[in-house]
Amino acid sequence: MWSRLERAWAVRMSDRALALETAEEQPRSVGHEVLRAYLHWRDAQYDEAFLCLERADARMEEAPPVWAARAANVRGVVLLNLGRGDAALTAFQSQLTLAREAHDPEMEGLAHNDIGVLLVWDDPQRALLRYQMAYQVFQEAGEAHRANLGLASFNLSVVYAELGERERSDALLAQATRLVREARAWPYWVGTVSQQALRIAAAGDLEAARHLVTDLPPGLPADSHDTLRFFAAKLEALHGDPARALTGLDALSGWLAGRDDMRDDFLETQAHALERLGDFQGAARVFRALLDCVRERHRREQDMGLKVTETMHRTEETRRTAEQFWAEAQTLRSLHREAAELSLRDDLTGLPNRRHFVAWSRENLEAGRRITLAFVDVDHFKEVNDAHGHDVGDAVLRGVTALLQAHLGAGDLLARLGGDEFVAARVGADAAGLSRRLEGARRACEKRGWDELGAAVPVTLSVGVTVAGVPLPEGLRRADQAMYAAKRAGRNQVRVWEEQLEVDA
Structure with a gap:
């Protein structure tokens, strides 16, 4: 039974x-109910x-046990859609x-x-930390998790756009679109390809954007096809032919129902x-309908929220969840107060700071x-x-930041520790791979002409690399030793920590 439900x-x-x-072949089993809950969520039928x-x-x-984690996931996303953020956080922490x-x-x-x-939207730096964690988990999990790796790539793209790193954001969005298409994860694919098309059209290449939303993969489900047709109409409304947009929207009235x-x-x-x-009266009429629609949706969400609350309190497990909610809410308020005092972002470079790096x-x-x-x-700083x-x-520090960001990978973390010191990090034991990336950054820094910034003094980098485990301070000490070994050897080089450095020190 469970193997068939896993396939479903x-x-x-x-x-x-x-x-x-x-799933219907196993009616009323736990797997059947959790899967149906997931599909009801996709249809915005939250009470069901x-x-x-x-x-x-x-x-x-x-x-x-995995089905309990899946149930927590569906519970969390439903609560998130209903605006119950604190309760959703509790569900996601339980899921983890x-x-x-x-x-x-x-x-x-x-x-x-x-x-x-x-x-x-409230704290993009903390969101970036979580998205990077998700990316690493899915990357390590292998080919079977391409769809979710694509989802993580898409969300990294969103947060990097929010932080102003558009080039990295666009590269991640293209990667996300490719991954979810290969995995045939159609709900994700429609979102990524439509976002990519809207960005390309906004940049001035309307024909390329149109091609993206009309190049349909085989096997695309009817609802995903119609959703993409809507985004094609939106593309025209915002950047192309508005009359063509209205024709496309009229053809989708049945889908919208x-x-x-x-x-x-x-x-x-x-x-x-x-x-x-130029039909301003018609536009005003539609905007009034939109306002009525928003009011009605809020009313329905309030009603659904009440039904969901009643349902949540009918089982012992959800009563325990309610108790955890208050404890987690208190913790969350405390974290928000702390974050207000000690930001996770470096003001000068825009990078994560030491606190973010330690948390990661x-x-x-x-x-x-x-x-x-x-x-x-x-x-020589x-x-x-x-x-x-x-x-x-x-x-100069901002210029060095840009060089390092350009040479590191999408899942790598770059933070400023303070002064002229930075830390780069990635998940996994990959000293050789990270060293290659940083060697590229070192060469680019050495070759760059810094005179344009008014710095006649040459600007170069000394880098120390190590693999760290628990306890973290030992890994930090080794990276520091390797970096100072590079300094002693004449600066402007990358050194990987090895036992001999203990003797030399």
């Missing part, structure tokens, strides 16, 4: 009908999703614990990802097209992963400041 879960995005058909979860909770002891106990990388990575979704979750976007797109055609390292090490660290120090002043010194 695996194809839930690529072949919804097959997933449901397979919670009813399925309630039935699953009553028999959860009969199921393999359950996933690690079940040794399930999908639910572990999705827990990090969805916590990032919770944080992204079953997609209340898209109604706001649909009406806003229609209003933009009418406005661009501890998260990975506590999860049983080793990490590769590199200390990067700017040679005091001479730059002394000779040319701090404004030039600050410009």
Whole structure:
């Protein structure tokens, strides 16, 4: 029974009908209810999703442990969609614990990802930390998790765009689109390819954007096809032919009847097209309909929220979740107060700071992963400041930041420790790989002409690399030793820590 339910879960995005058909062969089992809850969530039927979860909770002891993690995931995303952020956080934290106990990388990575979704608009730096964790989990999990690696790439793209790193954001978005298409994860693919098309059109290449939304892969489900047709119309409304947009929207009226979750976007797109055609009365009429739609949706969400609350309190497990909610909410308030006092972002370079780096390292090490660290120090930086002043010194640090970012990988972390010291890090024991990346940055720094910034003093980098485990301070000490070995050897080089450095020191 469980093997068939696992297959149903695996194809839930690529072949919804097959997933449901397979699950129906095991009616009222825990797997059947959790899968149906997931599909109800996708259809924005949140009260039905919670009813399925309630039935699953009553028999959860009969199921393999991973199904409890999956149930927590669906509970969290439903609560997130209903605006219950604190309760959603509790569900995702429970999911993370359950996933690690079940040794399930999908639910572990999705827990990090969805916590990032919770944080992204209010605290993009903390969201970036979670998305990087999700990316690493899925990357290590291998080919079977390409769809979720694509999801993590997409969310990294969103947060890097929010932080102003557009080139890195665009590269991650292209990677996400390729990964989810290969995995046939159609709900993800529609989101990534439509976002990519809108960016390309905004940059001025409308024909390339049109090609993206009309180059349909074989096997695309009808609903995903229609959703993409909507985004093609949105593309025209914003950047192309508004009359063509209205024609496309009119053809989708039947699709919209079953997609209340898209109604706001649909009406806003229609209003933009009418406005661009000069039909301001028509645009105003549609905007009024949009306002009514938003009010009605809020009313329904309030009603659903009440039903969900009633459902949550009908089982002992959800009563325990409610108790945990208050404890987690208090912790979250405390973290927000602390974050207000000590930011996780360096003001000068925009990079994560020492606190972010330490949190990232501890998260990975506590999860049983080793990490590769590199200390990067700017040679002769005091001479730059002394000779040319701090404004030039600050410009040099920003230039070094850009060089390092250009040479590091998408999943790598770059942080500023303070002064002229940076740290680069990646998950896994990969001193050789990280050294190659940083050697490229070192050469680029050496070749760059810094005179344009007013710094006549040569700017070079000394780098020390090591693999770290628990305890973290030992890894930091080794990276520091390797970096100073590079300094003693004449600066402007990358050194990897080895036992001999202990003797030399």
